[in-house]
Amino acid sequence: MPLTIATPVHSELLIKKSRFIGCVQPVADRPSAQKIVAGLWKEHPTASHVCWALLAGGQSAAVDDGEPSGTAGRPMLDVLRHQDLEGVLATVIRYYGGIMLGAGGLVRAYTDSVAQALRGAQKIAIVRLRKLRCEAPYAFEGTVRRAIEAAGATLSAVEHGQRVSLTMTIADDVADQFVGRLNELGHGAIIWLDSPTG
Structure with a gap:
């Protein structure tokens, strides 16, 4: 490293x-x-x-x-x-x-x-960071927030509209695993707004 x-x-x-x-x-x-x-x-x-x-x-x-x-x-x-x-x-x-x-x-x-x-x-x-943005149904907001905290990521913005939009930064070396885990937890209901893979 x-x-x-x-x-x-x-x-x-x-x-x-x-x-x-x-x-x-x-x-x-x-x-x-x-x-x-x-x-x-x-x-x-x-x-x-x-x-x-x-x-x-x-x-x-x-x-x-x-x-x-x-x-x-x-x-x-x-x-x-x-x-x-x-x-x-x-x-x-x-x-x-x-x-x-x-x-x-x-x-x-x-x-x-x-x-x-x-x-x-x-x-x-030097920890390389990746910025991620996703949208989730309101029912999954707590799940996403808990996953962000558990992964040591930083939640930088939240917007409430038809769905909840969350922007976060996470260490690049664990980002793919984090995205996979959230996709699993969200059962396909979480949509990534940017390409989540590095």
Whole structure:
């Protein structure tokens, strides 16, 4: 199950006089990540590099920002992937200390910066939700409401007309089972207004 993190977490490493300031934080998409990186450059105008990696579905990115190709962004992204994270931005600000670290040293420094920040992060499961809408005869309103509560779903709207219309959200991984159960309980009297299957 993919995870994200609750709040930003920072780390700081000093390696051969170079200072690496790492941060991991929840971010939904690439434009948001780019805005954060631009803000980091304003906060740290004398930094040598602001490298970053974003794991966010089709908007993922790995940016070396002037470091030798493949020594910063990609290793940072690999740390996020290894921990099955989604919707997470990792940034590392580097202040160069005058001593070359070599490709292997850079990979270790950027990887360690992200890994150290993640050690302090509170990871939370990403629960994908599905919205469902159904209509039921008034005689079945209580049955539907009890089923919604028992399944841990959230009832978001109820409309009373010729029949009762109910809108709910439920965890995607149990939605099909929930629909099947309600169809069974309703003996065919419950009508789904949207396609109930994902």
